[in-house]
Amino acid sequence: MEEQILRSNSEAQTIMLGEQFATELRLGDVVAIRGELGAGKTEFVKGVCDYFAVSDLVTSPTFTIINQYTGITPDGDSIKIYHLDLYRIETPDQLNEVGFDDCVFAHDAIKLVEWSEKAHHLLPESHWDVLITTDPLDEESRTINIHRPKTV
Ligand SMILES: Nc1ncnc2c1ncn2[C@@H]1O[C@H](COP(=O)(O)OP(=O)(O)O)[C@@H](O)[C@H]1O
Ligand SMILES: [Mg+2]
Numbered sequence: 001m002e003e004q005i006l007r008s009n010s011e012a013q014t015i016m017l018g019e020q021f022a023t024e025l026r027l028g029d030v031v032a033i034r035g036e037l038g039a040g041k042t043e044f045v046k047g048v049c050d051y052f053a054v055s056d057l058v059t060s061p062t063f064t065i066i067n068q069y070t071g072i073t074p075d076g077d078s079i080k081i082y083h084l085d086l087y088r089i090e091t092p093d094q095l096n097e098v099g100f101d102d103c104v105f106a107h108d109a110i111k112l113v114e115w116s117e118k119a120h121h122l123l124p125e126s127h128w129d130v131l132i133t134t135d136p137l138d139e140e141s142r143t144i145n146i147h148r149p150k151t152v
Helices: 011-022 041-051 092-097 100-104 116-122
Strands: 003-008 030-034 066-072 078-085 109-114 128-135 138-147
Touching: 003 011, 011 041, 011 138, 030 041, 030 116, 041 066, 041 078, 041 109, 041 128, 078 100, 092 100, 092 116, 100 109, 100 116, 109 116
Parallel strands: 030 109, 030 128, 078 109
Antiparallel strands: 003 138, 066 078, 128 138
């Protein structure tokens, strides 16, 4: 299946959908996560990190741009997770300064990128695309659109 459309009716459900999604991830994968401020990108990331039993506090790395966590796969292997938030990035130079390229192409980690549209031109061609949209009529409702990479 190329595209999955999921519904969430609460913060907890978005976290759970992130956990389910994480079962599909492989080392080296890039997940581009888009959606307006407050859409639930970080909650979704929390779910992915829960699946990998990350014990660090998962928050939007808005001021540090990149957070690194260590998780555990179901097989008991240690796994590195980069959590990027590009909200404050304004120029391609700034992406360079934070080492975006090295991070996003790292083969030894899973990379979760909030505000990925800010680095649209620098993303590896093959990546997961997660778009979270809100519903103007229901404050807690979200639609989560997931496109899998073409070559997974
Ligand atoms: N269905 C939902 N899924 C995710 N978050 C929700 C949902 N309903 C309400 N919320 C609230 O929306 C906010 C999402 O915050 P966050 O994940 O930090 O957004 P983003 O990272 O996209 O800016 C949280 O305050 C959360 O409680
Ligand atoms: Mg966020």
